[in-house]
Amino acid sequence: MKFFTSLSPRRGLHGRCACRDAAVGCAVAASALCWAAGGAPSAVAETLTAASPSPAVHRLLLVINQYRRQNGLVPLEPAPELELLALQHSNAMATLRRASHAGFTSRFERADSDLCVENVAAGFATAEAAVAGWRVSPPHDRNLLEPRLRRVGIASVDRYITVFACDTAGVPAPAPNGRVAALR
Secondary structure (H helix, E strand, C coil), X not given: CEEEEEECCCCCCEEEEEECCHHHCHHHHCCCEEEECCCCCCCCHHHCCCCCCCHHHHHHHHHHHHHHHHCCCCCCEECHHHHHXXXXXXXXXXXXXXXXXXXXXXXXXXXXXXXXEEEEEECCCCHHHHHHHHHCCHHHHHHHCCCCCCEEEEEEECCEEEEEEEXXXXXXXXXXXXXXXXXX
16 A cells, blocks of 8 residues: 655645555545635535434535536445444544544455545535535546546534445456546
8 A cells, every 4th residue: 555645735625545556646636625615614514414314414415426427527426334434433523623644444345445645634614615616726626527436425513524336346447438437
């Protein structure tokens, strides 16, 4: 397993991803986002709240998948095992009152996948705003548009959002042209 870390000077963005095989291209394809919008939680920010899957979480999946389709990619399918990992992480961030990627290595190992990415955010009022925040940062935008991803878990607790997405655990995924693409 190989880990890559990227840093961005913009608004506290930083990232992390993991691949079991460095040949997969994780360094280019994926990093993770930690964008704490700052300030005290607002009533508006609470539209993305603790009940997972809530309407706000469902909306976030719809917005992410719409963006993926616009770019010729298959939509992500909700995966209960990844939703649990995302919920546990959002709970931990809410308890600590800060966005972070603490425990990413453990989530990656528990996901039983060859590639996982994680975007986290804090303080966004809507799903559209959260995705817009990720899209303006090229490394984080690559997370949203990673073509090998197939499964996702999304959770929101208070103002803390986790999107944890993985490939299909070693199963070759269909390419956009319908042919099977090898992961390695």
